[in-house]
Amino acid sequence: MGGIKEELSSLFQSFSTATTIALSVVFSTFAGVLTGYYLDNHVFKGRTTPWLTLIGLLFGLAGGVNNFFLLTKRFNQEKEKQDKKKGETDKGK
């Protein structure tokens, strides 16, 4: 029953999972650092120089971890559901 189609779709799923999780972590860190840097150098004109960037980095990292947990939870649920469904059809055979 549709072996190659299932294989391909599971390959796609894992590809998308991996790239998505990695990129969302990286980019939220980036967003945090850039916001902090902008606040430091353009809003407060360098009076607070390293601190807001560092705080932004921490918040951005935490946001990345947050994204990480959300997406892993989501994709794990799907995976478990698929495995369960697969097990049932295997039993049916």
Next chain:
Amino acid sequence: MEHPLLFLSLLLEALGLPAHGGHSALAQALAPHMQYSYLAMIICLVLAKLGTSRKDMVPRGMQNVMEMFVGSLEEFIDEQTHDNKKTMIIFPMIATFAIYILVGNYLGLIPGFMSPTANLNVTLGCTIISIAAYHLLGIRFHGIKYIKHFMGPIPAMAPMMFPIEIFSHIGRILSLSIRLFGNMVSKEILLGLLFMLAGPYLAPLPIMILGVLVCLLQAFIFMVLSIVYSVEAMAESH
């Protein structure tokens, strides 16, 4: 760097229109990525028209293809939302993104055409629509309580969780748009380089095969992420 050879740009230039970008409003509305974006829209419209012009009980030809696409997409979203009413709310947006981005990606594989998605403005536009739509959906489903999604599980931690959530949402915007843009533009640059360095005949073929896969994959990922974020916004807060 030279201009790539683009058929629509040449056509518009022959008509005396500014087709290679510029600063006037007309030139910006007719920049190459806009031209191919219009082309992708027209292709989507024609596909939809062909699929629905003659509705037989036993589908044939284009109607068959479109019905399969729409049916399997609806099933796919249903698996994530577990609620057909919610599926029907987000279905038009997701299906539009899927068809438009798929067509846009594959346009780039035809010689003389470019992908509209190989331009950050187009992908950022799509992403902003998707992100705004899921926030609006969250507000529609939860009202003012939607802000609880940003507050984390413990009320005392709310001031700390709020900026974290903001940054994670900005990260989603960036990752969604830049991934699609980056994959498409890297494929085009790689193809261009191979054409120039290794000769025009068989050398770029492996990259084109990879490109066929990457196009499908990126359209699929964009769709899945839009679904996941919408579902997350519509679900109950933690």
